[in-house]
Amino acid sequence: MVGVLVSGHASMTSRAETQKPLVVILMGPPGAGKGTHAGPLSGQLGIPHISTGDLFRENIRAETPLGKQAKGFMDKGNLVPDELVLDMLFDRVARVDCKGGYILDGFPRTIPQAKALDIRLADKVQLVVLNFNLPDAAIIERVTGRIACKDCGRPFHKKFDPPKNESICDACxxxxIQRDDDKEEIIRKRLEVYRAQTEPLIHYYAQQKEVLKEIDSRKEKAQVFHDVMEALPPIHAAAVR
Ligand SMILES: [Zn+2]
Incomplete structure (x- = not known):
């Protein structure tokens, strides 16, 4: 990936910069909107959304060499080393659909993971970290209100998108029903884990120039998406204006 050198041009550096693949890392507590915006963002930018959790499960299911290695650690009750997760990730992003960049979800979660990722990315990409912010009380209201049809899967929200009849699907x-993951005590626990484990990463990325972008998830969904697009480097944001 070599940038075109425009000799004597004042914006040479920024031109070269914007020609690098765009890597967007989605961060923020569970329920703050990452999942909602990942798909539309991928569509708008024309780059894939890569959930490392899904990637991991796919490798294990398909019994790839990396999947087998990972399973070996898990079968012994050990954690899968970060380097192995990174091997899976870089195996995935080497595919042609990631040439223009990709959206990362679920990784990194810790500072050692972020450092290892930085080493692999070096300065070959343009990195943007979107941090979705939402106060705990609002997260709990959002998450614990989620219900979905047991038969057709249609989602509802007790407060924001209520069904006509409290416990019956409008469609079918x-x-x-409410997923176990969405119960209040579970979400409180997940928030606690998030704050302890992942929040230090925000400070890590805040120290890198122009990388961290704060997104206020209290706003309306469409406004949040608009803010996300605005937070991206101009050439990417301009593509959809
Ligand atoms: Zn239904």
Missing amino acids: GGKL
């Missing part, structure tokens, strides 16, 4: 008449 199926029963509406």
Whole structure:
């Protein structure tokens, strides 16, 4: 990936910079909107959304060499080393659909992971970290209100998108249920883990110039998406204006 050198041009550096693949890291507590915006963002930018959790499961299911290595650690009750997760990630992003960049979700989660990622990315990409902010009380209201049809999967929200009948699906008449993951005590626990483990990463990225972008998730969904696009480097944001 070599930038075109425009001799004598004042904006040479920034031109070269914007020609690098764009790597967007999605951060923020569970329920703050990462999942909502990942798909549309991928569509707008024309770059894939890579969930490292999914990638991991795919490698294990397909019994790839990396998947087998990972399973070996897990079968012994050990954590999968960060380097192995990175091997899976870089195996994935070597594919042609990631040539213009990619959106990362679920990784890095810790400072050692972020440092290891930085070493592999070096300065070959343009990195943007989007940090979705939402106060805990709002997260709990959002998450604990989620219900979905047991039969057709249609999602509802007790407060923001209520079904006509409290426990029955408008679409098919199926029963509406809450996932165990969305119960209040579970979400409180996940928030606690997030604050302890992942929040230090925000400070890590804040120290890198122009990388960290704060997104206020209290706003309306469409406004949040607009803010996300605005937070991206101009050439990428301009592509969709
Ligand atoms: Zn239904």
